[in-house]
Amino acid sequence: MGWTQKILRVNLTKGTCESEPLNMQWANDYLGSRGLATKYFVEETDPKVDPLSPDNKMIFATGPLTGTASPTSGRWTVVCKGALTGAIACSNSGGFFGAEMKNAGWDMIIFEGKSAKPVYLTIENDQAELHDAGDLWGKSVWECESELLKRHGEEGRVASIGQAGESGCLYAAVVNDMDRAAGRSGVGTVMGSKNLKAVFSRGTVGVKVKDPMGFMKATGAAKKILAENAVTGEGLPTYGTQVLMNVINELGALPSHNAADVQFDGAAQIGGEAMHAKRETDGKANLVSNAACFGCPISCQRRSQMDPNHFTVKDREKYHIVSGGLEYEAAWALGAATGVSDLETLTFCNFICNEYGMDPITLGSTVAAAMELYKVGAITDKETGGVSLTFDSPQDLATICEMTGKGEGFGKEIAMGSKRLCEKYGRPELSMTVKGQEFPAYDPRGIQGMGLTYATSNRGACHLRSYTVASEVLGIPEKTDPHVTEGKAGLVKAFQDATALVDASGTCIFTTFALSMEDIAPQINAACEGDWSTERCMEVGERIWNMERVYNNAAGFTGADDTLPQRLLKDAAKTGPAEGLVNKLDEMLPEYYSLRGWSADGVPTSETLGRLGL
Amino acid sequence: MQKSLLMIPSKCTGCSQCELACSYAKEEAFNAAKSRIKIFDFPEKSRHVPYTCTQCAEAWCMKACPVDAISEDKKTGAKIVSAELCVGCKVCTIACPFGTINYQQDTGKVVKCDLCGGDPECVKICPTEAILYVNADATGDARMREWAAKSDEASDVTPN
Known part of the structure; x- marks a missing residue:
């Protein structure tokens, strides 16, 4: 119950699809999705594996709550060793694909090996089959998904890679339902390296829970809390994650111009309110409506439609549709980080990310790094092939984003990510990365806890591993001072463990703006066999976190990698409330290690591992 | 008094909760594919439309x-x-x-759809009130009120 207790193992080298029972001991220890898939992954792969070799595995996973009536039950996860980072990668996505896969009767799909030629997988309940994808290779996410729905049934759901995943862009995404994405760390690159183009899924089996009455009561109570909460009941449906743009800018924590600045003059033009405003050009708003992922009462998705006469899309009808609009992270990375304040250009670049299958955070931040390299003369028109890369230029941004998606010209170099790009041109300090992954839209000089979050994130810099912004900015569950380091080590640890558990459940981390573990544990308890107390849930979260850490250490990472770009540690914020501050990571990291039960150089002690059963 | 389901597509976000509640009530499993009420998506118009039997x-x-x-x-x-x-x-x-x-x-x-014996699960679970269960004689009332509210003095006609 909760779990389907079935795994599909697809060997791409041999071309076989086999069903096997779920290891229930592991399910009890790691719950599902992020936790359970990572357990399978670390048990089955060598930590030193080259991410792009056939020996790297890739797992599509659902959680026990995926596909149920739990609020936000549409989440699913891709786990592998990240192409961008070489660290454990775990990217999750919403939309409808995950619930469809679960409803077909599968907790997980483990992909191993590499197909000799491009293939795609179809799943229709217990029937799984590999098909030749020769005619789909080279097609975009949008083209591939449309074709597979036509071929195998409009009621099904598709997850696929675009040209970026095929051509080896190191931050390619796996995109499902046209514009929902497992975006970070290059999980789509790994999928492409296996010559796997897409997965089509259709399920009519049904998902059951242990205690239906108790489950409807627990999920009903959670829905009521979500509806009555100001963030999940009002802010997110109205403005999406873009509700944050002006808030974070005013706080002086919106990195701009490759994090040279902490505030952006154009913030108001690219945020949630701007998406609602009528355009001067055609009198219509960028935002058409919000929409929901499977099972989600919050409905934070943005549906946007561009001005058809905008220079990026004039006479290009495929971009005149209503499609996935800007989320805060994408608007920041493509906009504030590059200095571009034209909402329509950013919407176009976001469409490009969905169409070609790329992570907009790493793309935007890498373009920003390239713009700084160009500004300081480390690269010139000679290296870029004549492509101008000027900060604040919508034209330059649109051109290079499209070239990157297509893998053309200097776009091929942008496709490496900023770490490799900046190293290649002799300015490694201009890459805003941790463990090879670009940090997102919160400046750790203005929000101290986010520095520790980025530095210790197991998948490279990321906000979705411990979103201390909730506490430091929004006051959830309680307000802490964003400029103070005291107490942040404990805050980060608590957020990391809770987030790991929520990810493992198959629900969305956005619920935690309103729900506490006391609201989530009863849902798991009513769905799954066994006794799922709040304490057990937190312990599972801590176990998942340590498992990921142990894997990364075995892969070659050390405490020395738990750091931040020098700019954040040395160059003080120039404006705003955080003016004069740098991130004081050294005040937080030793305490964090100590609270985690790790050695002074970041290795979990044998006592800690024993306590967690690792 | 008989009641009817009244569905308001403009309020539907496409979340599928109605399909989940329906399928659990009728099939004892969360299974949108077997729900008596179905959501149809028209992504190019960003429109989601719940649809079921009108009895x-x-x-x-x-x-x-x-x-x-x-x-x-x-x-x-x-x-x-x-x-x-x-x-x-x-x-x-x-x-x-x-x-x-x-x-x-x-x-x-x-x-x-059997209206769940007069207490439809889809109505109870819908987070946006896109599915209502109203007096069967008055399914148009809300829409009439909406249009009525749009009238102003300029639309008043004084008879001669």
Whole structure:
């Protein structure tokens, strides 16, 4: 119950699809999705594996709550060793694909090996089959998904890679339902390296829970809390994650111009309110409506439609549709980080990310790094092939984003990510990365806890591993001072463990703006066999976190990698409330290690591992 | 008083919670594919439309059934399929102009919305009030009120 207790193992080298029972001991220890898939992954792969070799595995996973009536039950996860980072990668996505896969009767799909030629997988309940994808290779996410729905049934759901995943862009995404994405760390690159183009899924089996009455009561109570909460009941449906743009800018924590600045003059033009405003050009708003992922009462998705006469899309009808609009992270990375304040250009670049299958955070931040390299003369028109890369230029941004998606010209170099790009041109300090992954839209000089979050994130810099912004900015569950380091080590640890558990459940981390573990544990308890107390849930979260850490250490990472770009540690914020501050990571990291039960150089002690059963 | 389901597509976000509640009530599993109410997505217009049986007063499915397996619940007005009597001939699925009565291969029977005995699960679970259960004589009231509210003094006509 909760779990389907079935795994599909697809060997791409041999071309076989086999069903096997779920290891229930592991399910009890790691719950599902992020936790359970990572357990399978670390048990089955060598930590030193080259991410792009056939020996790297890739797992599509659902959680026990995926596909149920739990609020936000549409989440699913891709786990592998990240192409961008070489660290454990775990990217999750919403939309409808995950619930469809679960409803077909599968907790997980483990992909191993590499197909000799491009293939795609179809799943229709217990029937799984590999098909030749020769005619789909080279097609975009949008083209591939449309074709597979036509071929195998409009009621099904598709997850696929675009040209970026095929051509080896190191931050390619796996995109499902046209514009929902497992975006970070290059999980789509790994999928492409296996010559796997897409997965089509259709399920009519049904998902059951242990205690239906108790489950409807627990999920009903959670829905009521979500509806009555100001963030999940009002802010997110109205403005999406873009509700944050002006808030974070005013706080002086919106990195701009490759994090040279902490505030952006154009913030108001690219945020949630701007998406609602009528355009001067055609009198219509960028935002058409919000929409929901499977099972989600919050409905934070943005549906946007561009001005058809905008220079990026004039006479290009495929971009005149209503499609996935800007989320805060994408608007920041493509906009504030590059200095571009034209909402329509950013919407176009976001469409490009969905169409070609790329992570907009790493793309935007890498373009920003390239713009700084160009500004300081480390690269010139000679290296870029004549492509101008000027900060604040919508034209330059649109051109290079499209070239990157297509893998053309200097776009091929942008496709490496900023770490490799900046190293290649002799300015490694201009890459805003941790463990090879670009940090997102919160400046750790203005929000101290986010520095520790980025530095210790197991998948490279990321906000979705411990979103201390909730506490430091929004006051959830309680307000802490964003400029103070005291107490942040404990805050980060608590957020990391809770987030790991929520990810493992198959629900969305956005619920935690309103729900506490006391609201989530009863849902798991009513769905799954066994006794799922709040304490057990937190312990599972801590176990998942340590498992990921142990894997990364075995892969070659050390405490020395738990750091931040020098700019954040040395160059003080120039404006705003955080003016004069740098991130004081050294005040937080030793305490964090100590609270985690790790050695002074970041290795979990044998006592800690024993306590967690690792 | 009989009540009717009133669906308001402009309020629907496409979250599928109605399909989940319906399928759990009728199939004892969360299974949108077997829900009696279905959400149809029109992504190019960003529109989501819930759709199910409107319980016709003169129900063509009921008239077409050769074994009288479909009867009316006098309290709610719902047309109810008896799984015991249904022989799976599918004639009702041809008779229904709206496609809201459907055959299920695994049971060999047809299924349709039965208004949950007068307490529809889809209505209770919908997070945006896109599905309402209202007086059957007044399904247009909310829409009339909406239009009425749009009128102003300029639309007043003074008779001569």
